[in-house]
Amino acid sequence: MSSATMSITKHKGLLELTRVLLLQQTMASLLESLMQVVQSAGIAEAVTLVLFDNNSDRVSFYGIDPHHQPINYEDETLLATGPVHTLRNNPKTQVWRSDALNLRYPQLAALNLYPSFTDYCLVPLLATSGLLGGCEFTRQHPRPFSDDDQAGLHELCMLAAIAVEQIQLRENALFQQSLLRHERDDFRILVDITNAVLSKLDLDELTGEIAKTIHHFFHINAISIVLCDADKDSEQASVYATHYPQMHVAEREQSRMMLAGSLEREVMTSGEMLLTNLQPSKEDESEESTLFKLLWQDQTKTLCILPLRFGHKTLGVLKLAQCQPDNFNSANLRVLQQIAERIAIAVDNALAYQEIKSLKEKLQHENLYLTEQINSNNPDFSDIVGRSSSMSAVLKQVEIVAKSDCSVLILGETGTGKELIARAIHNLGDRRDQRMVKMNCAAMPAGLMESDLFGHEKGSFTGATAQRMGRFELADKGTLFLDEVGEISLELQPKLLRILQEREFERVGGNKLISVNVRMIAATNRDLQQMVADKEFRSDLFYRLNVFPIVIPPLRERPEDIPQLVKFLTYKIAKRMKRTIDSIPASTLRHLSQMPWPGNVRELENVIERAVLLTRGTVLDLQLPELNYPLTTLPVVEPLVRSGPAAHLSDDDERDRIIAVLKETNGVVAGPRGAAQRLGLKRTTLLSRMKKLGIATH
Template identity: 40%
Template sequence: MRLRRRRRGVRMAEDSPRLGEEARPNENQHDNRSGASGQDGSRDRGLIEAVDLVIRSRSAPDLFREIAPRILDLTECDFLKFSQHDPSQNCMVTHYWSRTQESGQCDAFAVDECVTGWVWMRQETITISDVEKEKRYPTCMQELRKHGVRSYTVLPVSTAKRRFGAIGLGKKVPEILDSGDLEFFHRVAFLVSLALENQQAHRDSKEQRERLQGLVTIGRQLSSSLELETLLTLVFANVRQITGCDHTVLALLEDDRKFLRAYAVDHVPGLESLLTDRYRRVLTAEGTAARAIETRSVTVWTTEDLEKSGIPVTKKMLEAGIHSLCNVPLLLGEQVLGSINVGSLRRNAFHPEDTEYLQQVANLIAPAIRNANAYREVAQLKDRLAGEKRYLESEIRSEKGWDKIVGSSPALKRVLDYASIVAVTDSTVLITGETGTGKERVARAIHAMSRRKERSFIKVNCAAIPTGLLESELFGHEKGAFTGAVSQKIGRLELADKGTLFLDEIGEIALELQPKLLRVLQDQEFERLGGTRTIRVDTRLIAATNRDLAHAVEEKQFRSDLFYRLHVFPLHLPALRDRSEDIPMLVNHFVEKSGVRLSRRIETVPAEALAAMRQWSWPGNIRELENFIERSVILSEGSVLRAPLAELRQEISRQRGGAEGTLEDREREHIIEVLRQTRGVLSGPRGAAARLGLKRTTLQYKLQRLGISRTEYIA
């Protein structure tokens, strides 16, 4: 059996590929048929009716259903098949009609597994003279035999623009079509191709109108508000409706350009599993959008591409049923903001007109993202400035005169010298000392001498704020983060951006908050409570405590890694009893300050009062002295300060009378005397530890417990 193949009715060369044996037509029969004018007239009328059907048809199934019976009536064929190519599945979808059986739709066949697919690819006419003897395409041949077809001819259906499919004509006798029949069927195929072209043009026109309307709608949506994430949900729903996609993700590059973060997700029911990627931060190089971002052009992935990619996220997509993917870069001038990533459950879903439309959508979204980011930055700056204003107003009311550090003792001067050295750097400073020694004033002095002096100095007392609220106070929170969070709050860390954050009583911070604070010290970044966006700051940290943090680390009450991060440059403030020579200056300062506030004019401080005050150990340090002076000014009626000395003498007598107090005072005085003799040296055969008969570590513990700083006695 040989096969006759024609291109538009022209016989092919003998060396062309053959599917079967060629059957030659009966010339006399051909002459008889060509001369049958009645049959020609009937066919002409049939073609005129077909033209009318072509004009009125709006879908391929309707066209095939109307035209197929007429073709069978006008010919001696017993079986008719229309096969249309489906590009999404790359298969031939087939409709058939038979004189003896009802019409129907066959299963779709892969292009390379059926005769009509061969004709569609090659655009050549094929004639099989005897189906029973044909060995190739067994599934198709079996279907033809089921309908009693013995001979079969297939013609391509195409125009200059498109290849649509093929028409198959079958007879129940093993004979081929003569030239007249073949010419007639070519004319029918031509009319069908025109109808399909017309339908396609109609669909293209409709889709183009829908796309244009969709772009107008998206532009209107994006310009209606600056709450971008809410708008993008509406935009992507519009994109899904127009393109038929099933899953859309907007991913934006972070400042370092190394990471992408998903901000908006849209999907059809059944793809909920992919929503776990919402707000997920991934390396740009590990995502499917890497190529689109690098080349600044649209990238389309087929099923085979996704299977071969080796990218972890594509495996999850395939498991969810995604078989096509399109990555569209978000371009704003020379800058790449991120990408729109669109997935479909269909194979080969994205055609050139789809990618062009998605690029137009991206061109609308990119400036909207820029505007939304600018709006968010302005809003954050406004909130930050408002927060700074409120904070600074309260600071001004409560901290007038903060910059005045009174005293001229060597111990205080040494601390201030170290403070001036570290101030010009951005290093973390840990200020230690007993309560009331002026740690905050030293911290403010460091800020005032630094390059950050024009920016904010933000203070947080970690001991005064409950643990449950301290995280919100430090890091801020988003609206709805917890019950009562009715609005967004800017944390103290953000307020201190480009400035200094002072954490007083840092030893009281809860263990569960310490890792988050450590991250700020290491990376200068954090997230608000209830938020997902990483916020970066440039903040200098100064911490203060009256606790022995090293001992707290040993007791597992403070993280060692945080302690070492804080202990970059320690400063220890001496207690007031260790710089008693500064007491007269402090007394005069507090007398003047309290006198102005209380409208009292004090001109003289009795020497007896000063001597008594220098004898008192002042366990509350400068704060206790200030309060004592204020009480004295209140009691003074004239220009001479009337200090309640009986109160001091009673306390001094009580302490001296107490055995425990006497032993501790004597121990302290003895250690100080030895430190003076050894000039602050602890170790070695001539060191203070050896003279006192103590281990060096034991002596260090006693110095910490008694509030003695050996640096004050170093020559």
Template identity: 45%
Template sequence: MNHHLTQTSDRQARRYRSLLEVAEVISLRRDLDELFRELAQRLPAVVHVNYVALSLYDPDRNLMRLHTLQANVPAEIVGGLEAPIEACPDGFVWKNQRSVLVPDLSKEVRWSRVIQLMREDGARSCCFVPLTTALRKLGAMGFTSSKSEAWDREDLEFLEQVGRQVAVAVENVLAYQEISRLKDKLAQEKLYLEDEIHTEHNFTEIIGESKALKRVLKQAETVASTDSTVLIQGETGTGKELIARAIHNLSGRRERTFVKINCAAIPMGLLESELFGHERGAFTGAIAQKIGRFELAHQGTLFMDEVGDIPLELQAKLLRVLQEQEFERLGSTKTIKVNVRLVTATNRDLPRMISDKAFRSDLYYRLNVFPILLPPLRERREDIPLLVRYFAQKYSRRMNKQIEAISAETMEALTWYDWPGNIRELENMIERAVILSQESTLFVPLTELNLSTETGPHSRVSTLESAEREHILRILNETNWVIAGPSGAAARLGMKRTTLQHKMKKLNISRPS
């Protein structure tokens, strides 16, 4: 009798020491995988355990998800398993808030799929205890053993005590992770907001008075108040990002983040991670969790530039996000729901890519809900003098120079150049001109422009005259050949009526009969 009491006393003492060790482990761990790994190694000293598992309730999907599974025997660990609440013992424990003890798995008729998985891992008995704190019901903690009838009533009470300690630790770790995630998100949002603040252009700084530009701005204003997907098409350098920002700034999302990503600037292997994020260990080099651009743009706007460069295999995942507004990070099975307004841009011919099987037609139709076509600079030449003056002022202030004038001949040459690089090329040229200017008149190195667009003996002058003639004819047709007046061709071209008439005579332009 005394011997039995001594054994019982020793057993209780070992368990109290074990509970103290558990408390110590909990205080030192901020990683749930590490915490449960330690538990799997320490608990067998006082109770027969081969596997220790953490299952958490997922309120978004109303199911139980295996968060971590650790073993002290050779095992093929599989994480991320999910099951409906009614289909698993951990769901039963979470819902009913009472422990489950299964002495012999071969005789258990409930939860057949989960029980079968345990038996395949060599388990003969299992036990699940609630993980509950004063604030919420978190989930359940599971134990399996390779022995049948592995635990008695005292063992179950001990494991319930362990569960009560672990529940507090799990809640603290989840809170810590959530705080870290929010801090990371806020830090990245701050970076994007700073980037937005330091961006030189916003809607009020889109320069131009041409009909072509005003038509685009009217389209942007019309679609901004909706949440519709916008596809901005246009040549490189036409200002697609400016229009995307204008749409965001005019929308109800203007107070939230404007996140941008250039799909052509990111290696194909990293683009999925950039868009959707990844978990630590999702692939070689993934040493920390990363929040993707979609998650970062929640409640805001995501601008995807060069969307035509997205690999075909990634297009299906993008389509799902557009349709369902949900995705999973790389290396995770947890579904993340987002509310993102998507604006995309491309300089590629997407219908042709569809014909070449390089772009999904269903994705194209989702992106092309509201198309906006940006005109190249050569189709809005009347805006070029305004842009030249704007960039000249911008860079002269930045370089502390006094640039007060530009010669008529230089402005004419700039106006009739085709600008294959569009506004970006023009801005670079004017910045270079300000650097080179030593006096108050802007010196533009026109010889650097490839003004001859054709091979052969054609001179620069004849090429300029041809472009000028074509442009004047277009404006005359748009104004129904009305030359004078506030809405006439001369006013549209920014010149006097007599100057226009002189040019028409010089360029052999006459009204068709």
């Protein structure tokens, strides 16, 4: 045993020294113990450790400053190329005078890690696992390390190597435990988020649950889901944003944003996460979230944007903003990336569910509208009966306009067959293989008309328990027939005009633009020009609808068509009722041709249906006394005003005509025997005319 070793063990027994060193649990406490030993033995004043990393060229430095605070430093260049580099290749003790050491390794002095010294000794730390590094001893008073000193330090470092190895094993075990604990916590977070989001199929509920869960685990202030439109060429996206101005107090908003030139588009294109800071003075003025500006405008924010990709599809991004950047450490970012992968799966599921739901709803509504049309006994194009010159002219107009795609306005009294003409235009056009969706504006309550036309979002009004598709969406690529278009309210007319001009609209309660390609056919029994003059109908909408007007003449103006119509209707109705009627008396046809038919073809059909029902043989029995008016006493009354290009009567002639008809009806305006019915006008229109012409009502 060397004198140096005897000096060390003299002050501290070998077994006690071994026990003390092996009890140390940190490098700092081990250094304190080693320093006490060498200082007590008078061998050195300071002790430091330089340890290798088995997986890299990194060298770790452990020391103690004058205030007994630990010094830790890691390096791959300066330390690694110092004396320890020689030690790695030749594990032998090195001794240096300070001048020679600083001259050979000037970078060590630049690190400012060592206390001032005159002599330096580096002893290898050899353990069962191999070379761990070295233990450095320094002296502050000029005295070289003798052979005995080196031998004693070598014996001491054999014990120190065992202690270092144990500390490293312990630290590695604690690190692995920490990793496992973090992995377990991360796994729990992932399981909780996966269970929370995958069970949500409604996009609103899904985005809300995502924000709630991320805020709960990471305390992030602002969470947004930005989803691309289904149209690949669209540069617009929907934003579902949730902000937490206070802990657990959420404020939500939905908005739209343009993707061109945005950070969101950059992340979608690259498929890589983006982490950046937003300064209050440098915020993008086009920031899509008004709440984002309002709540966080004066604060520096750290922004994290993660791509939402599923398979080969880029669905959008998960956008997180935090005023405390510590939340975006490497561990959290790793978990957030895994969360984004699961969110992408949930979003894809929700979008698929939404598409399936939309298609299902579309089919349900199509079935509903088809059932409506079947139940209303709507005939097809072949049911247009008429050889008169006026009807021939109408059918020629139908053939001309059917091949185009322009809007058509069908004008005519109630019961003249406006829907038949609309269906003929559709069936003869290029959209014949698509749907023709019908809406009777007069039968729809004003409060529900907008929702029925344009659809609505869930929760947009009381009773809106689900998203609903409107008739414009159902008629996409087909034809929309708006019957009684004159009944649309003034408030709704601008929205109808917009879709006719721009072919896009928003659902009630929604902010997403929906594009459609719909051919418009409208019909009315009202005088739209007069309504425009009376400020009851917008002139711009009238001009947009009135691109190609078709006027259907009333039945009384084409009496030559009545015999053919009677035969056709008798055959059709008898077949439906499973009756056999093979003849119609000539007198019946003559009498029917002489009637004014204020209800037009619809009234004629009702009369024939009643006659077929009451007929007991095979000859049609009209039972004339059952009619509401005598066949031969009522004059044939021309309509007061014809829609379309027909000339208007002068005020004097119009006044005389109204007075004459009022006398015949004993002053009755409304009802089946009233003046309005005979004149082919609505009650309100006739009253308006009477007021204008100074005709008193009784």
